[in-house]
Amino acid sequence: LAKTTQPISMDSYEGQEVNITCSHNNIATNDYITWYQQFPSQGPRFIIQGYKTKVTNEVASLFIPADRKSSTLSLPRVSLSDTAVYYCLRGANSKLTFGKGITLSVRP
Amino acid sequence: NAGVTQTPKFQVLKTGQSMTLQCAQDMNHEYMSWYRQDPGMGLRLIHYSVGAGITDQGEVPNGYNVSRSTTEDFPLRLLSAAPSQTSVYFCASRPGFSGANVLTFGAGSRLTVL
Numbered sequence: 001l002a003k004t005t006q007p008i009s010m011d012s013y014e015g016q017e018v019n020i021t022c023s024h025n026n027i028a029t030n031d032y033i034t035w036y037q038q039f040p041s042q043g044p045r046f047i048i049q050g051y052k053t054k055v056t057n058e059v060a061s062l063f064i065p066a067d068r069k070s071s072t073l074s075l076p077r078v079s080l081s082d083t084a085v086y087y088c089l090r091g092a093n094s095k096l097t098f099g100k101g102i103t104l105s106v107r108p
Numbered sequence: 109n110a111g112v113t114q115t116p117k118f119q120v121l122k123t124g125q126s127m128t129l130q131c132a133q134d135m136n137h138e139y140m141s142w143y144r145q146d147p148g149m150g151l152r153l154i155h156y157s158v159g160a161g162i163t164d165q166g167e168v169p170n171g172y173n174v175s176r177s178t179t180e181d182f183p184l185r186l187l188s189a190a191p192s193q194t195s196v197y198f199c200a201s202r203p204g205f206s207g208a209n210v211l212t213f214g215a216g217s218r219l220t221v222l
Binding site: 042043087096 | 200216
């Protein structure tokens, strides 16, 4: 199974823009890249998905370079409530595998 | 529309006991899956199903059985629980077999094996 890799943790302050990067080794041609957010004692929830270039929704942007070997989740003006674990997921078939996730801590 | 419902939320077992974690979804999703989450390990895929009657192994299938007799239900069975199976288990589903990896997760089931 192909893997995704992320740094373990990062800190930020309220109001800052946060960029979280994920590396995808051996990404396949038809793989999508999807990001999830998880709060303590809850299941992960979908944030954003993309295939190439840039995707933006009401909560985040996703940047994917031309070689698609990495992706960057951008959270504009984070708040304390954005403190969570963020996972990237890649796949286009049934075996959807997650990285270990990155813990984002937002401070006042 | 309840989404993905997991039961029980908490369970304590003794080594060697068996039990079934239940997962039900009311969104008519064809794809369902089970993950376990351990500290520092992220989410690891145990088993998945692309439709009724079809199941397959994920990354860490040993010690677990699944079946998919209906579209709605995807139970996870532990035949002889071991302390290494102490974990938080998440069930997830998505519509169809496609490139859209928008999974809906349940709230999780915390299992402790003594």
